[in-house]
Amino acid sequence: MSKTLLMILLLGFSSAASATAEPAVSVTEGSFAAQARAIEKSLADGKTYAEMSRAERDEVRTLLGRMANRLEGVQNVEELPEDDRLELFNDQERVNAMLVKGYADSRLVCDKRGRTGTHFRETKCQTVAERRRRAEADQNSMRALQRSPVPQSN
Known part of the structure; x- marks a missing residue:
């Protein structure tokens, strides 16, 4: 306050x-x-x-x-x-x-998500800035994967 x-x-x-x-x-x-x-x-x-x-x-x-x-x-x-x-x-x-x-x-945001294969819910808390950095890193890695050449099979 x-x-x-x-x-x-x-x-x-x-x-x-x-x-x-x-x-x-x-x-x-x-x-x-x-x-x-x-x-x-x-x-x-x-x-x-x-x-x-x-x-x-x-x-x-x-x-x-x-x-x-x-x-x-x-x-x-x-x-x-x-x-x-x-x-x-x-x-x-x-x-x-x-x-x-x-x-x-710096505001903390918490999400409750169901874990794969169970009915347990898991709470994950991150700051707004951490969430933004994570989203940017995920986007960058997806772009890098899309730009990388497809491996040639011999």
């Missing part, structure tokens, strides 16, 4: 800031720091974003660091120069996209 709340806060931050009819969002250093700590904790737990590569995790950390540097000493996002504000929101969108994709790829 806390992960969902965190994602809603991050997405709400960007959508509320871009809405023209609503007042400017007041983001303080402390509130961003708390969100960044929660994201860092989720990245480090090894479960929430298990399918994110080390490079993606490092990029998220780098982007969060840049965002923290831009927000340092600022009480409100509106106090930032236009260029800094734009870069801040762009960094935030990249972080959001990476976290949403990483979370979706």
